[in-house]
Amino acid sequence: METKPLPKDAILVVNAHSRRGQDMFAQARDGLEAAGIRLIEAHAVEEPEKMAATVRAAVDSGAPMVIVGGGDGSMSGTVDELVGKDCVFGVLPLGTANSFARTLGLPLDLDGAVKAIATGQRRRVDLGMIDRDYFVxxxxxxxSPMIGRTVPHKLKRYLGRIGYLLWAVKCSVGFRAFRLTIDDGQKERRMWSTEVRILNGPYHGGVELSDNAAVDTGEIVVQAVVGRSKPRLAWDWYAKFFKLRDRDAHTEEFHGKSFRIDTKPRQRISIDGEVLAKTPVTVKIAAGAIEVAVPAS
Structure with missing residues (x-):
């Protein structure tokens, strides 16, 4: 079935506090207009906590497309405002890992992302949910949440993924494994784990972690690094980063529409890089929740 073309009118909202936001706002605004996008408004938001309100106002104004510039946290923090609305979500990847953009097949350079918005097509995609909070x-x-909660902003901003890696080594010294319970409503599974990833797409931290997660399957993927060994967790990231043959040797995956996740002790949950929840939680899929702008096939 042929979809409607992408709108040519849009509102631009850029997280100017993100890694490249301050430098890229003017370039994004000028590039979009040069590519034929008529910007009804353009906002450089200095305070990240105001991103959601700015996007909400843009959607409520009737804009046919809202373009958000920032990292994965900016996307997750604003996407709730587009669920159930006739408004296309445009993505400008200006963050550190840009996992959502990678999942969508978007170019990670600004010019390429602008071109995708100006000449691409609509794609309806799923969103994940932690209780009532949507994430991309x-x-x-x-x-991961320990790293995300404590990593210095300047380290993250200027060193990117290398900064995360350095801080991960520091955080791992005091980290301990936990007891994990996963319940899909029919069967309850218990195991020791050092990390759990709740995936709506294959990428996390810019690394491809799963061959089975995608944004259009109508299922959420829960991937657990099993056991109590911290070296095993480090090896799992290494093996997945370099796509080694045995990269899935230390993980178990669960697929479904909804899971109840609990831990002992309770664990904080990082949602696209922002620590926003704590176990126990219900995780589920919101199938076909929004339309996004992606490159033409």
């Missing part, structure tokens, strides 16, 4: 790409519990 991935949530995690274990070591």
């Amino acid at each position: 790409n991935a949530a995690s519990l274990g070591l």
Whole structure:
């Protein structure tokens, strides 16, 4: 079935606090207009906590497309405002890992992302949910939230994924494994784990972690690194980063529409890089929740 073309009118909202947001706002605004997008409004938001309200106002104004510039946290923090609305979500990847953009097949350079919005097509995609909070790409519990909660902003901003890696080594010293319970409503599974990834797409932290997660399957994927060994967790990230043959040797995956996840002790949950929840939680899929702008096939 042929979809409607992408709108040519849009509102631009850029997280100017993100890694490249301050530098890229003017370039994005000028590039979009040069590519034929008529910007009804353009906002450089200095305070990240105001991103959602700015996007909400843009959607409520009737804009046919809202283009959000920032990292995965900016996308997750604003996407709730588009669920159930006749408004296309445009993505400008200006963050550190840009996992959602990778999942969508978007170019990670600004010019390429602008071209996708100006000349691409609509695609209806799923969103993940942690209780009632929508997210675009991935949530995690274990070591990742500890890193996300404590990593210095300047380290993240200027060193990107290398900064995360350095901080991960520091955080791992005091980290301990936890007891994990996963319940799909029919069967309850218990195991020791060092990290759990809740995936709406294959990427987390810019690394492809799953061959089975995608944004159009109508299922959420829960991937657990099993056991109590911290070296095993480090090896899992290494093996997946370099796509080694045995990269799935230390993980178990569960697929479905909804799961109840609990841990002992309770674990904080990072949702696309922002620590926003704590176990126990219900995770589920919101199938076909929004339309996004992607490159033409």
